[in-house]
Amino acid sequence: MQSLPSSTDNLFDKDWPDFRSFWNLAPTIAHLNHGSFGAVPRKLKKAQNSWQTRLERNPNGFIWSELEPAMELVRRRVSTFLNTSPNQLLLTSNITNAISTVLASTTLLPGDEILITEDTYPGVKAAVAQAALRFQACVVVVDLPSHNLTPLGISSAILEHVSPHTRLAIIDHITSPTAILLDVTLLTKELHQKGVKVAIDGAHATGSIPVDINSIGADFYVGNFHKWCCSPHSSACLAFSQNSNSLLPGIPGLKDNEGFPQRFEWAGTLDYSAILATPDALSFFDKIGWQRTREQNTTLVAYGARIVSEFFEQIAPAESQLPMQVVSIPSPFKNLGSLNLRNALAKQGVEVAVVDARNQLFLRLSAHLYNRPSDYQKLVKALKKLK
Ligand SMILES: Cc1ncc(COP(=O)(O)O)c(C=O)c1O
Numbered sequence: 001m002q003s004l005p006s007s008t009d010n011l012f013d014k015d016w017p018d019f020r021s022f023w024n025l026a027p028t029i030a031h032l033n034h035g036s037f038g039a040v041p042r043k044l045k046k047a048q049n050s051w052q053t054r055l056e057r058n059p060n061g062f063i064w065s066e067l068e069p070a071m072e073l074v075r076r077r078v079s080t081f082l083n084t085s086p087n088q089l090l091l092t093s094n095i096t097n098a099i100s101t102v103l104a105s106t107t108l109l110p111g112d113e114i115l116i117t118e119d120t121y122p123g124v125k126a127a128v129a130q131a132a133l134r135f136q137a138c139v140v141v142v143d144l145p146s147h148n149l150t151p152l153g154i155s156s157a158i159l160e161h162v163s164p165h166t167r168l169a170i171i172d173h174i175t176s177p178t179a180i181l182l183d184v185t186l187l188t189k190e191l192h193q194k195g196v197k198v199a200i201d202g203a204h205a206t207g208s209i210p211v212d213i214n215s216i217g218a219d220f221y222v223g224n225f226h227k228w229c230c231s232p233h234s235s236a237c238l239a240f241s242q243n244s245n246s247l248l249p250g251i252p253g254l255k256d257n258e259g260f261p262q263r264f265e266w267a268g269t270l271d272y273s274a275i276l277a278t279p280d281a282l283s284f285f286d287k288i289g290w291q292r293t294r295e296q297n298t299t300l301v302a303y304g305a306r307i308v309s310e311f312f313e314q315i316a317p318a319e320s321q322l323p324m325q326v327v328s329i330p331s332p333f334k335n336l337g338s339l340n341l342r343n344a345l346a347k348q349g350v351e352v353a354v355v356d357a358r359n360q361l362f363l364r365l366s367a368h369l370y371n372r373p374s375d376y377q378k379l380v381k382a383l384k385k386l387k
Pocket of ligand 1: 035036093094095096097120121123124172175176201203204224236
């Protein structure tokens, strides 16, 4: 890993091109929240647009003749990237949709339990609550230990809440509000030993770290490409280990009796261009180098977390291999509340996630190739003004 710069913009290698120019991002804003909605390089928007143009030239012909073979190629490319089989992976618009397929495909009886954690993404929590209500099942929400917020502490807390009634556990590969990487391979093994099906929510993992779905061994792995792979928005996947005949789509559609994959991928008339442009997103980072990108992002976000922690007169977070880090927000800043603080920073040209978790406020910082050390310095300056 590169050593951290003190205050200058010289983090990049001499031959590192000006990555910010690859994106359409407003230059007056420090974009420090890649984690929520990603950001799409111009080149990949162009790739998406060319698929849209192909569709518009002959909508009927494109959808009936060209779409399925094109989706098949994407499925193969994505499966190789994530090390799974194209016959065990379906393409979908986002994780929210993928999770509804996981839940539709899980048999629940009254009294069964679905295990999630307090860090589970709110949309996933809502889908679980609805499924539980429908089947008179129960949702067990694992409180996470604020004193032992380590991957091991979180895994132990999850395992302690397994009961003979637990049918399914939905676990984040990287927790969303607190950016903690869990050992999902070990956790899956331990949950399987207790007879629990496992779904891994890889929203922040696909692209940000190497993901090997076969080695993880979960029953379901959901991931998206519109965050850390920078694909156009609305591109995600669901990998599954069971026979596709026993899988049910979250949203049944026109091709329901055609089986896998049409049954799942045809959820009405959708804009498939983001999914179709996803191989271009993977190639974009193949060319730059995934490892180089990840090291750059990890180093940069650690620098950001360090200077913000220094400003808050706190110890910097431990080293991590992720492009996201959280810094807890002390008084008087936390007294503003998450929304006011986010808005006050946005007014000064800093977009950053202010996260409310476990009765604490955190700044969740991201880094991607368009970021510079000056973006984090701008955040510190903006915080100073709020003091
Ligand atoms: C852990 C987690 N799961 C699911 C989602 C929702 O993803 P999508 O927008 O692809 O539905 C997010 C979004 O930030 C997330 O952080």
